[in-house]
Amino acid sequence: MxxxxxxxxxxxxxNHLGRLFARALDRKIQPLGVSTGQMPTLLALFEQDGLSQKELIARVQVEQPxxxxxxxxxxxxxxVQRESDDQDKRSSRFFLTEKARDIQSPLIASARAINALAVTGFAEQEQQQLLDLLTRMIGNLQTGGHT
Amino acid sequence: MxxxxxxxxxxxxxNHLGRLFARALDRKIQPLGVSTGQMPTLLALFEQDGLSQKELIARVQVEQPxxxxxxxxxxxxxxVQRESDDQDKRSSRFFLTEKARDIQSPLIASARAINALAVTGFAEQEQQQLLDLLTRMIGNLQTGGHT
DNA sequence: GGTATTTACATTCCATGCTATATAAATGAG
DNA sequence: CTCATTTATATAGCATGGAATGTAAATACC
Structure with missing residues (x-):
């Protein structure tokens, strides 16, 4: 054809859906002084503070630059605030500022709200299925990707 | 929580999956001198050549700028090559060059190949279901989006 | 211990996408 | 016909993301 x-x-x-998610989230969290690209890193630091760039890369699906x-x-x-690592002078560790910790709850609530909006009218089983299909698709493209 | x-x-x-798609496609079509962001516009012009920017916007899910x-x-x-519209001097129509038409087949084949790779191991019913769920999700975010 | 290699980041350059705003031509109101 | 409004693009400015490359510290090897 x-x-x-x-x-x-x-x-x-x-691709289209990804941009819709980003825009929706951006509008929600902009008043908090955060943008979408910062969310994954913030979420990772909420789980464990003081990570290095290398450790963050392992958690956030993004290239190093x-x-x-x-x-x-x-x-x-x-x-965030960076503190150079004593053990390895090439590296530094990143710590959340008070400002970041203060908005943790509303930030996570915003992310949840967008996800909830996205699955409006979805049965629980459909949500699970979608997550499963997306995960499998990610696996297919990751494997096929890195030659 | x-x-x-x-x-x-x-x-x-x-978001992650979208970037995997883009990267996979980019590697495929780069030798053809095309990048991912140009694909939707090319596909639209393959269907109907000589569209204006306004007409393209209606077909490609992207903002005007x-x-x-x-x-x-x-x-x-x-x-592409632009020709100013005689009827409306603000507007111009875009026509595919011979170079673009020459690579139509391999371009579409590349897009199909990436899609096929993505659904490796998916039953036909699962592909339909995924498309349905994605479309519904897009609908949810579009409605909820433009206040 | 000194050199080669690896590793952790930084930098450069570019594509894609959005928001906000400018501009010029077309259209509508009177 | 004239002025206000709308419409079709253009431009500016910024965020996100990737590839390619540079750099300095750490590690490995002799």
């Missing part, structure tokens, strides 16, 4: 219906392309739909830039913006915005 | 497991967040997973930039890059890369 010489054409490709975008409505039936997973790549197209997933992307995280480095994100951390710079987060430091600029007063969300 | 004070934490939010990223593995169970739809926004997180969809994003499309304007994409079209500039596509013109720079020799994929």
């Amino acid at each position: 010489s054409k490709l219906p975008r409505r039936e392309s997973f790549g197209y739909q997933v 992307t995280l480095a830039n994100t951390l710079n913006r987060m430091e600029r915005d007063g969300l | 004070s934490k939010l497991p990223r593995r169970e967040s739809f926004g997180y997973q969809v 994003t499309l304007a930039n994409t079209l500039n890059r596509m013109e720079r890369d020799g994929l």
